Amino acid sequence: MGEDGAVTSAPQRPEGPFPMPRLIATDLDGTLLRDDQSVSPRTVAALAAAEEAGIEVFFVTGRPARWMGVVSDHVHGHGLAICANGAAVVDLHGEPEFVRVRPLERTVAISVVEALRAAVPGITFAVELTTGITYEPDYPPFFQDPGAHVATAEKLLYEDAEGSAEPVLKLLAHHAELAPDEFLTLARSAAGDYASITRSSPTALLEISGPGVSKASTLALCCAERGISPAEVVAFGDMPNDVEMLGWAGTSYAMGNAHPDVIAAASGRTTANNEDGVAVVIERILAERAAAQPRTPL
Incomplete structure (x- = not known):
């Protein structure tokens, strides 16, 4: 039985034979x-x-x-x-x-950060690069990345914003109080025109990628x-x-x-x-x- 009480002892699938996938x-x-x-x-x-x-x-x-x-x-x-x-x-x-x-272009990432800071007080950010991660002082620390650099998102993103720095893969946005789905709805309303915003964590942690990514x-x-x-x-x-x-x-x-x-x-x-x-x-x-x-x- 699944966590929500549904019986899941066997896969439920569409009618007809299984496709032969590649x-x-x-x-x-x-x-x-x-x-x-x-x-x-x-x-x-x-x-x-x-x-x-x-x-x-x-x-x-x-x-x-x-x-x-x-x-x-x-x-x-x-x-x-x-x-x-x-x-x-x-x-x-x-x-x-x-x-x-x-990548998430740095100028776009800066626009997202500015929009979300204005719309969601208490938000904190991390920036995922191809070379590793950096995060803000109040962001929950990454224990799998003990050597991560700590700085404000704006500081990192404005550095070499013309494109000479390592590509930004995504932004991470965290909130200590909002419910996860509420946070996602607010963020998409405030910055969804700039970037793709989703979540995969059970906590109020959002993942922000380039438009269409x-x-x-x-x-x-x-x-x-x-x-x-x-x-x-x-x-x-x-x-x-x-x-x-x-x-x-x-x-x-x-x-x-x-x-x-x-x-x-x-x-x-x-x-x-x-x-x-x-x-x-x-x-x-x-x-x-x-x-x-x-x-x-x-």
Whole structure:
């Protein structure tokens, strides 16, 4: 049974046979990963089986490239991941290497900061660069980045704003008191014309990317380069930053622990992340594919 009381012992999906996908796109936190940040043996086996069957697997996450060690041992075939909510495509073979960057221009980022400071008193920011992160003194510290630089967002963004500095992948905005969805609504109202604003945290933490940059739009670019149509993609997610991707993919699954907006956007539902919901669906896809294969006469 899922956290909201819904029975999720088996995937719920659209009527008809499973599509024969060419690509599986899966979020990480709250989706592929268990709550302890591990990838279960069952999920490891399912990912390997999908790749062996010729189905590409893309990790599509809000995480920065430097936090991808949680899946580095499970990279097969292509080894690409979409990070920072679509702002970067990263090759995970060896040390993470940026293949594509879709930056948030500094002048746009400054406009977003100014608009949100005026609209939402008490807001604090962090700035995610291709080289690491910096955050403001009152922003919750990043324990995974103990050497992060502390400064105001304006100070960092105005430095080399003409383009000579490292690309900005996204802004992070935090509020200590607002409810997460209320914060998201306020921010989109104040600055949604400047940038893409979403969230993936259970706290009031927003993620702000360049206009039109999302998991969905970058995944669409990667698929177009491979001649893969949306109908040939199966996607998984659990939080609002997955909504566009789940709506774009031909077949999509909200996890049993998913946000209500994600459940509404997906075409099906699977079990929770701690119950290996991604693996459950992959196993069924592969079983149906095997059953559809013509049998060789003995």
